[in-house]
Amino acid sequence: MKIIILGFGAVGQGVARVISMKKDYLRSKYNLNPKIVAVCDRSGAAIHEDGLDEELLLETKTGKGKISLYPEYGIPGMDSLQVLDEIEYDCLVEVTPTDIDDGEPTRSHIIKAMEGGKDVVTSNKGPLALSFQELADCAKTNNVEFKFEASVGGAMPILNFAHENLAGCHIESIYGILNGTTNYILSRMANEGSSYEQTLKEAQEMGIAETDPYQDVEGVDAACKIVILANSVLNLPVTLKDVEVEGISRITSESIALAKKEGLLIKLIGEASPNALEVSPRLVSQGSPFAVEGTLNVATLKTDLADEVTVVGKGAGSVETASAIISDIISIWKRRR
Structure with a gap:
């Protein structure tokens, strides 16, 4: 070839x-x-x-x-x-x-x-x-x-997985962490108690965040992925302008600490379904599949036959x-x- x-x-x-x-x-x-x-x-x-x-x-x-x-x-x-x-x-x-x-x-x-x-x-x-x-x-x-x-x-297998391994299923929705940079920042803030600004600077110095981090931290990158999933997997003819987007730049160390006391974490979650196209910070349980750290991505596909199927993988590199x-x-x- x-x-x-x-x-x-x-x-x-x-x-x-x-x-x-x-x-x-x-x-x-x-x-x-x-x-x-x-x-x-x-x-x-x-x-x-x-x-x-x-x-x-x-x-x-x-x-x-x-x-x-x-x-x-x-x-x-x-x-x-x-x-x-x-x-x-x-x-x-x-x-x-x-x-x-x-x-x-x-x-x-x-x-x-x-x-x-x-x-x-x-x-x-x-x-x-x-x-x-x-x-x-x-x-x-x-x-x-x-x-x-x-x-x-x-490297997280999701599109081919949905089309091939779940070929007999009707996939109703997709919900997950689709941006490694924001997951790294939120994970570090939860573990270290550091501020958003401090953690972003650290991520930039390590090469995890871009010099201009706008697309990642404001949710645009994750929104692009939601559009691709909506079109390719759910057959929804949508574009980027159809997604409601909120990033993580307003998340404080205090709000993360408060969530931890309740056994919760704040994660940037993207959702694609016939009723919702959205990227926003949401609360997830510390014991859930979405409690991944670092630059890992995770997504759950809700189906009619296999119920919920979750995939995890490195989102960058x-x-x-x-x-x-x-x-x-x-x-x-x-x-x-």
């Missing part, structure tokens, strides 16, 4: 690293031989029809900061849409930074690939939260696979998120065969 990776930040590098690590395993178990034939970042691209060396890609990005400086096959200044025209490929892995204003350039990348008959895997929440139905319709029209497990919960992307690539390979 010939793969193009657009975006070579933490997730894109994770995909290259996992392919390097798992190449023999993928070949022996699935007869799958993934070749990265092109990679693009803001500096330009590296392209080679026989496949680029994954470790050299990682060394180039880490050491030189620009994928266009890849030896012999680097092309400074080449943009992502040019890359899609330049070389033959089977699957686009779109992992450029998320834009929640218009979903670009990811939306254009995905549509161009699908209109060219190529399968697409993405971790990018922006275009899914804004234009899910358009992208799903484009995939159907062009008879291509469109997979996005990594867009919700990183380079290799962790890449594991979901590789899972989607394997799924596409199986279906194509």
